[in-house]
Amino acid sequence: MAAVTAVPRIKLGSQGLEVSAQGLGCMSMSAFYGPTKPEADMVTLIRHAVAAGVTFLDTSDIYGPHTNELLLGKALQGGVRDKVELATKFGKTYADGKVGIHGDPAYVRAACEGSLRRLGVDCIDLYYQHRTDKRVPIEATVGELKKLVEEGKIKYIGLSEASASTIRRAHAVHPITAVQLEWSLWSRDVEEEIVPTCRELGIGIVAYSPLARGFFCGGAKLIDSLTDQDYRKHMLPRFQPENLEKNAQIFDRVNAMATRKGCTPAQLALAWLHHQGDDVCPIPGTTRMENFNQNVGALSVKLTPEEMAELESCAAAGDVHGDRYYGMINTWKDSETPPLSSWKQQ
Template identity: 85%
Template sequence: MAAAAPVSVPRIKLGTQGLEVSAQGLGCMGMSAFYGPPKPEPDMIKLIHHAVAAGVTFLDTSDIYGPHTNEILLGKALQDGVREKVELVTKFSIAFADGKWEIRGDPAYVRAACEGSLKRLGVDCIDLYYQHRVDKRVPIEIGELKKLVEEGKIKYIGLSEASASTIRRAHAIHPITAVQLEWSLWSRDVEEDIIPTCRELGIGIVAYSPLGRGFFSSGAELVESLSEQDSRKRMPRFQPENLVKNAQIFERVNAMAARKGCTPSQLALAWVHHQGSDVCPIPGTTKIENFNQNVEALSVKLTPDEMAELESYAAAGEVLGDRYAQMANTWKDSETPPLSSWKFE
């Protein structure tokens, strides 16, 4: 393995069910999918090994990344004793067939998806298994995930992009350990309802895209470097009509970072870390030098005044464009029918 990053990575309790993870995780999606062409497998395995050696052991993937190729990559990286050192996370529910996306949460699909992930990852148990998106046709109370826990195929259950009411309903059937959501300086609407609900119920919070999908690393210059295969090319916040205004947010963050002697990405990531010990951001990267920089964000300290100043840069109305081109299948649109409507086979 490569030499570890110099900053010590603390451990945190994620939720109240017993899961302990590194205080910062590693999002692995961009290694294989959505952010341009897949990266060379040997380089990505080296990066994963470097992360684990550095103390970042909370590894995040999904069956839709590829599809499947990111889980296969993780499976290779977890060989030779690495599996025992990590908290392995994957997800199900987004299916891609015949050129179309479909969200599925029916019991037969949940079980088949889990079995497929176990095989690709080369493991007999998944530490944390998320429902990646909520199937609005299937009551969230359907207990297939609970059965998988009882069978020892998964240890803990998570939800991603779920509304507060969906989280409550699911938690009443089986404890939810973590909720994954987009949370960063410029994605803060989850603070109104979802974050308080998680804290009330003792559910851990996992922040994906804590760097605004790379925006807080380089601002508008990021868009110029993206390949046509990169999904960010089509995201509203990166469109020309919104980017000019949004770039001003980055410039303010960049100026504050210069005053504090850190990079803008470290400052933005430190802001997420300062949200509480129940929050674990999972920045993704494909480069060891960027990974090391992300870990060093753990040493950036912010005062309450500095936190408030940062938040003012991206206050409501300052950020132009939605997170996604279509906001369907996010937490804003994740209600499911009542359990009484479901016909069990």
């Protein structure tokens, strides 16, 4: 296993935000991946991460909902706030078994005020629209975010799971600092258009689920450790039995290469993303100290161009069975919004 190493800093986007080269996704501490974890343990983990140099913390108001932001608010007390780059998201709700997406200006403002209260901060460093509201012109959403920047309530604006055209329209209203997207060895379709668009516009790239939601930590046996409350077990196509058995072959190939490199498969998968460029920041999530330390160790794994190509051949697109979500609901693939002119007429 590669050893824990010092965490370098990178510039995320072109507006001045600087973050740790690896971030910490905090979702699983409070939501979606089984029972809620003990608060005191998670506060300890977050503070350990910050002390280790992983200062880019990622949350959202839907994680819980709200409880993950409250958790971070507690972890940031005692002088920790000034040491971190804090990112949260708005726009996604879950009620009565249905997902809602919201981007109207009044909602944007109310959501921001709520997050500020729960986090116990005066300003959010990076504020993302979690998903694109197809009913509201992106210009109207970003226009309100621009006002929040001018008022000092947020510093930088981000998008998550946005199409290339949505990114361009948003960026024309106010510079977008970062786009968060699912990017890993088995989720690479963003490389076709979205990643090049971000690079053309000087927008940083934040890769969530860089370990394929834990798949590159343990392969197919991961499913055996999941509780019935863990949505990966029932809601993600790639983890269903008919696909998991085939996807296990991807893990076996990555694991074999990791063994040769003297690191874990998770470290190898993370190292692949770290080698994509200094404008990319993966944000692996974990609830365990040992896993966090392992993730940071990925920064010391060096890959040659030949090894990068070998890794990519281990998880060729045709080898990945099952989509990211059922129906690809609420992703960048279907995120066009109406023109601003139609909104003004309302």
